[in-house]
Amino acid sequence: MKNIIFGLTLPTVLLFTSLCVGASDVVKLSNSGICHDENSAWFEKTKSFTIYSSLEKCIAAGGRPTKSNGNKKANQSPTSVNGIPKYVRSDYAHWSDFDHDGMNTRHEILEDMSLSIVKYSSNGNYVQRGRWNDPYSGKTFYKSSDLQIDHVVPLAFAHYAGAWRFSKEEKELFANDASNLLPVQSSLNQSKSASPPTEWLPPNLKYRCAYIYHFDRVMKKYKLTYKSHQLRTMNKMKAKCKG
Structure with missing residues (x-):
């Protein structure tokens, strides 16, 4: 079976992400599994993390919102996406x-x-x-x-x-x-x-x-x-x- 690149090597993906995601869009998934956006008091203090472009993607990856974002999400999030129940x-x-x-x-x-x-x-x-x-x-x-x-x-x-x-x-x-x-x-x-x-x-x-x-x-x-x-x-x- 052939080795295949498809132009999606991990360094390229990470570089593309860092170039395309604006600072205001960055959400940090901490090692403890919490999603911190820039409104989080722990955003700047979190030094070991995985970057996501939105709170939704961070949560979909298995993270959990901070208490403030969790309350906000419960009040604002739609219950469906294009007619499909939200994940x-x-x-x-x-x-x-x-x-x-x-x-x-x-x-x-x-x-x-x-x-x-x-x-x-x-x-x-x-x-x-x-x-x-x-x-x-x-x-x-x-x-x-x-x-x-x-x-x-x-x-x-x-x-x-x-x-x-x-x-x-x-x-x-x-x-x-x-x-x-x-x-x-x-x-x-x-x-x-x-x-x-x-x-x-x-x-x-x-x-x-x-x-x-x-x-x-x-x-x-x-x-x-x-x-x-x-x-x-x-x-x-x-x-x-x-x-």
Whole structure:
């Protein structure tokens, strides 16, 4: 399978973001998971963060608003976007424990995908150490705390692609489906946010085509639909991979 660039290397994406996002539009997602816009008292004090161009995108990536923004959002946010119910992350219950063994989906994925024997917490419910090859970065990790579990097709993207029609139970199954989950470097999961392959690709060039096909398989499995311009770009990408 070919290595493919598509003009979307991570440094280029980050540079483009820094050039195009005005200072007034910058929202910082702190390491503690809080979205700070310029009105936040902690905006200037937050030194370790991931940048988003809007509060909505930061929240869609899994962040939570400050108390003041949360109240403002509750009063001002529309309940639908183009007739589609607005995405609410809590509607997609994830890291469930379906078999009631004390270990949730995150740690079952870490357990299943470790290339070595794993080390558990004292109660046996959490995976602490193992050996994981992250396909996004091409790096190997040994501490679970260095990894996040990525939804290959992000929950927010899936929602607007048709998952909003799912029942509560179907949303939970989708959010915990192992075929859509990968342990990856935390910073890459955050930089990807809710982006499809037309907007974000792993920096590991050798994995890009596999990633595109993986994303597409999940979309088809759940009968989710791309927007017309996304579909055109995806078809071009797959054609380049085949060529």
